[in-house]
Amino acid sequence: MKTIRRMIYREVLQKVGFATLGFIGLFFFFDTIEELRLVGQGPQGAYSFRYAMWYVVLMVPNHVYELLPITVLIGTIFVMARLAKSSEFTILRTSGLGPLKALRILLEIGLIFMLAAFVVGDYLTPASSRQAQLLKARYLGQTITNGSSGAWLKENKSDSSSIVNVLALSRDGQLGSIRIFEFNTAGKLTSILHASSGKFLSSKDAWLLTDVVKDTFNDALDSNLERSTYPILKWPNALTEDMVSVALLKPERMATWDLFKYINHLKRNDQASQRYEIDFWKKVFYPMSCIVMVMLALPFAYLHLRNANMNTMVFFGVVIGITFVLINNLFGYIGNLNSWPPWLAAATPGLVFTAGSLAAFARLVWRH
Helix, strand or coil, X not given: CHHHHHHHHHHHHHHHHHHHHHHHHHHHHHHHHHHHCCCCCCHHHCCCHHHHHHXXXXXXXXXXXXXXXXXXXXXXXXXXXXXXXXXXHHHHHHCCCCHHHHHHHHHHHHHHHHHHHHHHHHHHHHHHHHHHHHHHHHHHCCCECCCCCCEEEEEECCCEEEEEEEEEECCCCCEEEEEEEEEECCCCXXXXXXXXXXXXXXXXXXXXXXXXXXXXXXXXXXXXXEEEEEEEEEEECCCCHHHHHHHHCCHHHCCHHHHHHHHHHHHHCCCCCHHHHHHHHHHHHCCCHHHHHHHHHHHHHHCCCCCCCHHHHHHHHHHHHHHHHHXXXXXXXXXXXXXXXXXXXXXXXXXXXXXXXXXHHHHHHHHC
């Protein structure tokens, strides 16, 4: 049985590796074409071909993370279909490889891919994506943004609360285009601050704002609005650079622990966290989709494939993998719109595909 296990391990790992390299090469080519349009741009044409290639390389871990479930499915289907077509799997079955043993071997392989997906998605992808953004920020003069509205954060204090809007965060930690809305304990708007830029102080208990315009609403005055300007203003708060950068990054490119801490921050300040909770549970369940993929591939070993075309089987695997990814993303949006429990919205696609693969596997085993 050890010989059979080693053979299946070797075959699956090789084919998944080839499929992953093929897809990464394809996306590397597309990213290169996209970045070549930007070569020569930036301050004094600083964004050169070398930096464009570095950006493309830094985006590779993100592509590996996104494509790994699909390539696992394609590689495993190819191995199982080939073994069935050449009757090798029939020989393995007569040698003692029962259905449960075959399922256990593939689950062990799925665990390996699950760990690989977790490491890439939780460590390599967040770090490389941030470095890629900083690279463009440095040589193209861009800033890290999250859409046209920027990041929105809230902070509750003992005697007041604040809602902060930061449009961008530059490569050196500079904040750009800041708006701060301050409220009293009764929830009434007391002031609005506009600052062209700002930075984090080393004490981490305040921001240093520049070119500040402050509008204060005071019912005790004859004029309800009092406007003040400050070239520099120190604004006390507990919002750190990590919180702002997390809010500006896409949730799916954040580390699981950073996403968990940010969700807790939102809950402490009575902010909606449904979207981030769904993304958190998707980050938790996404590596497990590699196990779902190997389970989907196992029924192919029990099909009569002597006259089947291997290209057709591979194409069928691509269709299943893409369908899973699309449904997984779709359920995230549906769960957010309908306020489903976050873990249910994230886990439903995997549970449905797992049930379908086990049903097909049980039916084929029963028939054979």
